[in-house]
Amino acid sequence: MALRPAGEFDVSFARDMATIRRGWQWVLLFVFIAALYALPFYADESTTSLVNRIGITIIAVQGLNLLTGLTGQISLGQAAFMTAGGYISALLVGKLGWHFLAALPTAALGAGVVGLLFGLPSLRVKGFYLVMATLAAQFIIPWFTRNAFPEVLNGTQGLNVAVPEIFGLKFNKPDQYIWLTLSVLIPSTIVAHNVSRSRLGRAFVSIRDNDLAAELLGINLFKYKLFAFFLAALYAGAAGSLEAHNLRHLNSETFNLTDSIFLLGMLVVGGLGSNLGPIFGSIVVEILTDASTMFGPFIVELFPEAVGGAQAMRPLFFGVTLILFLIFEPRGLAHRWQIFKAAWRLRPFSHT
Amino acid sequence: MNWQLLPQFVISGLLTGGPIALTALGLVLVFKSSYIFNFAHGQLLLLGALMTWWLAVERELPLWLSVVLALALSAVIGLAIERFTLRPMTGQPLLSIILMTLGLSQVLQGLALLLFGGAQRNFPQIFSAENPYIITLPLLMDERPIILILKQNLVWSFVVAMLGVILISAFFRFTPIGLAMRGASEDHELAQSLGLRIHRIFGLSWAMAGMVATAAGILLATSSGLDLSLSIVVLAAFPVVLLGGIESIPGVIVGGLLIGLVQGVVSAFQVQWARDMTEIVPYLVLLIVLLIRPEGLFGQKRIERI
Numbered sequence: 188m189a190l191r192p193a194g195e196f197d198v199s200f201a202r203d204m205a206t207i208r209r210g211w212q213w214v215l216l217f218v219f220i221a222a223l224y225a226l227p228f229y230a231d232e233s234t235t236s237l238v239n240r241i242g243i244t245i246i247a248v249q250g251l252n253l254l255t256g257l258t259g260q261i262s263l264g265q266a267a268f269m270t271a272g273g274y275i276s277a278l279l280v281g282k283l284g285w286h287f288l289a290a291l292p293t294a295a296l297g298a299g300v301v302g303l304l305f306g307l308p309s310l311r312v313k314g315f316y317l318v319m320a321t322l323a324a325q326f327i328i329p330w331f332t333r334n335a336f337p338e339v340l341n342g343t344q345g346l347n348v349a350v351p352e353i354f355g356l357k358f359n360k361p362d363q364y365i366w367l368t369l370s371v372l373i374p375s376t377i378v379a380h381n382v383s384r385s386r387l388g389r390a391f392v393s394i395r396d397n398d399l400a401a402e403l404l405g406i407n408l409f410k411y412k413l414f415a416f417f418l419a420a421l422y423a424g425a426a427g428s429l430e431a432h433n434l435r436h437l438n439s440e441t442f443n444l445t446d447s448i449f450l451l452g453m454l455v456v457g458g459l460g461s462n463l464g465p466i467f468g469s470i471v472v473e474i475l476t477d478a479s480t481m482f483g484p485f486i487v488e489l490f491p492e493a494v495g496g497a498q499a500m501r502p503l504f505f506g507v508t509l510i511l512f513l514i515f516e517p518r519g520l521a522h523r524w525q526i527f528k529a530a531w532r533l534r535p536f537s538h539t
Numbered sequence: 540m541n542w543q544l545l546p547q548f549v550i551s552g553l554l555t556g557g558p559i560a561l562t563a564l565g566l567v568l569v570f571k572s573s574y575i576f577n578f579a580h581g582q583l584l585l586l587g588a589l590m591t592w593w594l595a596v597e598r599e600l601p602l603w604l605s606v607v608l609a610l611a612l613s614a615v616i617g618l619a620i621e622r623f624t625l626r627p628m629t630g631q632p633l634l635s636i637i638l639m640t641l642g643l644s645q646v647l648q649g650l651a652l653l654l655f656g657g658a659q660r661n662f663p664q665i666f667s668a669e670n671p672y673i674i675t676l677p678l679l680m681d682e683r684p685i686i687l688i689l690k691q692n693l694v695w696s697f698v699v700a701m702l703g704v705i706l707i708s709a710f711f712r713f714t715p716i717g718l719a720m721r722g723a724s725e726d727h728e729l730a731q732s733l734g735l736r737i738h739r740i741f742g743l744s745w746a747m748a749g750m751v752a753t754a755a756g757i758l759l760a761t762s763s764g765l766d767l768s769l770s771i772v773v774l775a776a777f778p779v780v781l782l783g784g785i786e787s788i789p790g791v792i793v794g795g796l797l798i799g800l801v802q803g804v805v806s807a808f809q810v811q812w813a814r815d816m817t818e819i820v821p822y823l824v825l826l827i828v829l830l831i832r833p834e835g836l837f838g839q840k841r842i843e844r845i
Contacts, residue, residue, distance in 0.1 A: 255634070259634070261633075261634050261637060307830075308826065308829045308830055311829065311830060311833060312829050312833045314633050315576045315633065315637060316781070316829060316833050318576075318637060319777055319778075319781055319825060319829065320825070320826060320829050322774070322777065322822075323822040323823075323825050323826050326774070326818075326819055326822045327819055327822055327823070327826075330815075330818060330819045334812070334815040444774075445645075448641050448644070448645065451638060451641065452638065452641070452642065452645075455634075455635075455638055459634070486653070498652060498657070499649040499650070499651075499652035499653035500649070500653075501649070502645040502646065502648050502649035502652070503645070503646060503649030503650065503653065504649075505642075505645050506642045506643065506644070506645030506646030506647075506648075506649060507642075507646060509638065509639075509641075509642035509645070510624055510639065510642045510643065510646065513628065513631075513635050513638060513639050513642065514624075514627045514628070517631065517635055
């Protein structure tokens with residue numbers, strides 16, 4: 188149930204389709220984006236680097252949302268596709284001397300093709316059998332980077348990734364890198380939003396809700412499932428390329444199975460199938476796991492014998508958050524946000 | 540390929556398949572009764588082995604007592620998991636349940652790290668690693684007899700694992716509780732309407748899964764050492780479960796042995812790239828199974844109703 192603010196009427200088709208309906212909302216949006224771009228000028232470097240990391244994570248989770256949230260195909264391979272994107276981009280820039288701005292979309296496309304390959308089992312199996320197939324991707328792709336072409340991929344050592352340089356500006360610190368991340372994040376958000384409300388997104392949703400009925404309605408399962416895998420891996424490839432150039436080092440363990448689980452968890456915490464979900468989920472989980480490291484010294488004091496007890500906080504915080512969300516709010520923060528907005532509009536007689 | 544060594548690799552592969560089959564059995568146990576695929580099984584395995592290590596080495600209890608205590612504790616953990624995390628999820632979509640076990644895996648991994656630390660441990664040797672059995676086969680190959688060298692701990696963990704698998708399949712086949720579990724797995728609502736307490740059945744199967752996981756964890760820790768990466772070993776059991784058929788106990792034995800065998804044979808090749816393959820062979824098998832016969836060798840083919 189969508190409650191509109193009082194006095195909002197759809198007087199034209201364009202108005203009906205609009206995502207942002209009011210002038211002042213546009214102003215707020217631009218102020219917000221400008222504030223994000225200006226972050227390095229007023230925030231310290233640790234904040235900037237956190238925001239930068241959140242931005243990259245959001246891109247990966249948005250891809251996963253198209254595949255898992257909209258199409259309902261559960262994937263544990265998102266981090267593997269990030270590995271693919273990262274390696275392609277690192278090789279194009281490092282070995283072939285491509286410009287970063289050309290390497291990034293190529294890496295995304297390359298990862299998309301890899302995603303198509305591992306999406307093939309989705310035509311025959313679904314549910315947790317598909318989880319297994321994507322889990323296989325999570326093993327086979329890192330294995331490939333470890334063992335294939337050691338003279339190019341450098342085995343377990345991994346690659347050193349070049350610093351992106353655009354128009355003489357070197358993106359070697361979070362202070363600069365955040366501009367790059369935001370410039371990818373904004374179009375990716377717009378594309379994800381528009382996919383979800385176009386014919387493509389509606390086909391995805393119908394496959395999620397009932398694949399047999401969708402097929403009877405004339406939706407080509409083969410085409411749309413593979414397209415969802417392609418899109419998810421495309422986003423993962425872009426995120427992987429960004430993260431690789433941000434960390435400036437990449438090996439087969441940079442994006443691992445735990446990251447895949449975290450990405451899925453963020454999607455659930457944020458809200459499956461909603462466009463705000465990936466954004467909320469990534470922000471909350473990243474900040475939470477970041478805050479969990481603050482407990483490190485305290486934990487070391489409490490459990491002096493546990494070697495590496497401080498690292499235990501990250502999986503613990505994440506796991507507990509995920510479990511609580513699954514039990515108490517399976518529709519995620521995006522749903523809470525809808526309830527909050529509706530309640531705000533009906534104040535002082537809120538009933539939702 | 541050195542044909543002389545092939546039988547050795549085949550036998551070693553089969554033997555390592557034993558504990559993997561026991562691990563896979565824990566997965567099948569839960570799936571068979573409650574239709575949940577437990578991604579946290581690896582962490583249950585790890586916790587069980589760590590608890591045994593803690594009781595036996597830190598508390599200096601006799602080994603048999605610490606094994607028994609660890610088994611009992613892991614049964615309690617299994618019960619708690621079912622009661623507090625999976626019961627609220629009854630009737631929720633598959634994705635939520637998968638994510639619940641994934642979240643659990645993270646919590647248990649964090650707990651293991653917090654309580655026991657991430658250091659490499661020396662697990663007490665239950666079966667001696669010395670004096671391997673040497674068997675000379677009366678077959679000649681290239682004018683030389685074939686000699687098999689079998690490590691004691693491998694042989695005995697294989698025997699224990701197989702005993703466990705046989706015991707559990709007998710339990711499912713011949714006891715009334717086993718029958719109730721099989722009934723519950725067919726249809727939850729139908730079983731409930733016939734007076735089976737399905738929550739109790741789920742709890743029991745989780746407790747059993749916890750115990751089986753601990754047993755498998757102990758066996759794996761005696762043969763390959765104990766640290767946090769033990770939970771990863773379980774990922775090798777996923778292909779086993781799918782190959783054998785997700786709800787089939789005989790499938791677990793055959794699947795485990797087959798995966799061990801294929802790994803053993805691949806590692807017998809003397810080309811480097813083939814040997815590199817050993818770690819992903821189970822997943823390649825898995826992809827092939829999914830593409831050709833998703834229900835596995837002995838699984839039931841489910842027909843979807845509209």
